[in-house]
Amino acid sequence: MSQADLSIPFRRRAGRAMEDAFLQEALTIATTKFIGLRREAFDAFPEGEGLRDRAREIKEATLQHLDRYLEQLIGNVERFGGRVHFATTAAEARAVILEIGRRAGARMAVKSKSMATEEIHLNEALEEAGIVPVETDLGEYIIQLAHERPSHIIAPAIHKTKGQIADLFGKELKRTVPADPEALTQLARGELREKFLQADLGITGANFAVADTGTVVLVTNEGNGRMVTSLPRVHVAVMGVEKVVPSMSDLMVFLAILAKSATGQKLSVYTTLVQGPRRAGELEGPEEFHLVLLDNGRVDQLAGPLREALYCLRCGACLNVCPVYRQIGGHAYGHTYPGPIGILLTAMLNGPASVKELAHASSLCGACADACPVRIDIPRMLIELRRQVDEKRIAPWIERVVFESFGWLLARPLLYGLAGRIARVLQRPFVRDGAIRSLPLFGDWTRTRDLPAVASRTFRERWNELERETPR
Numbered sequence: 001m002s003q004a005d006l007s008i009p010f011r012r013r014a015g016r017a018m019e020d021a022f023l024q025e026a027l028t029i030a031t032t033k034f035i036g037l038r039r040e041a042f043d044a045f046p047e048g049e050g051l052r053d054r055a056r057e058i059k060e061a062t063l064q065h066l067d068r069y070l071e072q073l074i075g076n077v078e079r080f081g082g083r084v085h086f087a088t089t090a091a092e093a094r095a096v097i098l099e100i101g102r103r104a105g106a107r108m109a110v111k112s113k114s115m116a117t118e119e120i121h122l123n124e125a126l127e128e129a130g131i132v133p134v135e136t137d138l139g140e141y142i143i144q145l146a147h148e149r150p151s152h153i154i155a156p157a158i159h160k161t162k163g164q165i166a167d168l169f170g171k172e173l174k175r176t177v178p179a180d181p182e183a184l185t186q187l188a189r190g191e192l193r194e195k196f197l198q199a200d201l202g203i204t205g206a207n208f209a210v211a212d213t214g215t216v217v218l219v220t221n222e223g224n225g226r227m228v229t230s231l232p233r234v235h236v237a238v239m240g241v242e243k244v245v246p247s248m249s250d251l252m253v254f255l256a257i258l259a260k261s262a263t264g265q266k267l268s269v270y271t272t273l274v275q276g277p278r279r280a281g282e283l284e285g286p287e288e289f290h291l292v293l294l295d296n297g298r299v300d301q302l303a304g305p306l307r308e309a310l311y312c313l314r315c316g317a318c319l320n321v322c323p324v325y326r327q328i329g330g331h332a333y334g335h336t337y338p339g340p341i342g343i344l345l346t347a348m349l350n351g352p353a354s355v356k357e358l359a360h361a362s363s364l365c366g367a368c369a370d371a372c373p374v375r376i377d378i379p380r381m382l383i384e385l386r387r388q389v390d391e392k393r394i395a396p397w398i399e400r401v402v403f404e405s406f407g408w409l410l411a412r413p414l415l416y417g418l419a420g421r422i423a424r425v426l427q428r429p430f431v432r433d434g435a436i437r438s439l440p441l442f443g444d445w446t447r448t449r450d451l452p453a454v455a456s457r458t459f460r461e462r463w464n465e466l467e468r469e470t471p472r
């Protein structure tokens with residue numbers, strides 16, 4: 001499955017993904033590898049747990065004074081000759097970038113490392129404006145050739161096998177290449193080299209921006225990020241407002257845990273620090289540097305129930321360990337950001353109605369919170385989202401009726417006790433070996449798991465018995 005059609009219910013999208021043998025193979029190999037590498041990296045790094053706590057504290061402290069840090073960042077970027085633009089919505093961000101491109105007379109834009117530009121659907125807008133966007137991260141390049149969208153935050157082509165990529169290159173680049181990672185990379189590298197030299201515009205995201213130095217930080221593994229930030233005449237960095245960090249020493253805390261969480265590396269291969277455009281006497285760098293600060297629903301959540309999702313470093317660790325993501329991959333989620341954190345980010349960007357199905361695409365097992373370098377409590381916020389979906393009456397009616405009735409019953413102990421006794425009688429025809437294997441009206445629930453039978457003696461009955469038996 002390449003593109004999610006949101007008119008198809010999530011259940012069907014997920015079902016199709018689970019029937020796709022290539023996807024299942026690719027997902028199992030990649031996520032298992034990432035999980036192992038992350039575990040090894042933290043096992044060999046005793047300071048890791050303490051730094052995760054510290055990173056979380058820094059994120060929270062930064063959000064509490066976000067306005068102050070953003071002002072400081074803006075002042076410092078401008079001091080170095082850069083220009084800062086604030087975009088409240090995705091449309092505003094697109095308009096700002098297109099205007100920069102138009103003024104630069106850009107015909108081609110090379111891009112690197114930016115989920116934020118995926119979020120604002122920038123490529124389509126660039127194409128419409130006559131500016132050819134060229135993705136230069138290998139994974140992004142692959143999915144651009146395939147006319148797809150990323151299926152993982154840090155590994156956008158995670159859903160593709162080597163063989164599929166070799167076939168794709170053969171079809172799109174008219175070159176025969178073996179299904180060998182090195183050969184595939186060499187071919188892509190050759191194709192992309194010319195584009196770096198031709199492009200007038202370089203567009204990147206930003207992993208962090210340091211407020212007290214005005215530095216935009218990019219963490220990459222392929223080296224293309226440096227080409228994008230230094231070869232074209234104009235560099236535009238697009239980042240969510242929550243990516244600001246107060247100081248370089250805070251940045252070090254995040255760098256120490258980010259790559260370990262993402263790929264198990266001690267550090268990513270390249271950490272690029274950008275401080276404004278090329279200055280007098282410098283040989284390299286762009287003539288113009290623009291930083292686009294993107295709100296797009298984030299600021300509202302500073303005081304909202306999804307506030308903690310603003311801590312996210314986009315490392316992808318929660319996707320790799322999520323039992324749902326590992327089965328269905330990223331496209332079935334249907335939005336820019338997949339996986340457990342993706343559900344929260346989608347709700348943040350598009351409102352709770354956009355995740356009325358996805359809010360339930362989690363077993364709430366807590367693996368995501370355990371893996372998260374900043375310990376974001378994703379399960380708690382997913383439950384909160386479910387509550388919102390219910391409160392706003394956008395959940396399916398049957399779900400609302402069942403849970404409202406159950407809630408009503410739980411609040412009335414006598415009736416609850418009576419209902420338990422009635423259920424014990426009514427369930428008899430369906431119980432085998434202490435479990436209900438199938439139940440009318442609950443067919444979907446019992447198709448893949450057993451419903452525990454109501455106990456022959458409830459806890460309250462046993463408690464009352466114990467009280468009677470125990471001498472005072």
Ligand code: SF4
Nearest residue numbers: 312313315316318372
């Ligand atoms: S929620 Fe945590 S684990 Fe998931 S991508 Fe964000 S930082 Fe990484």
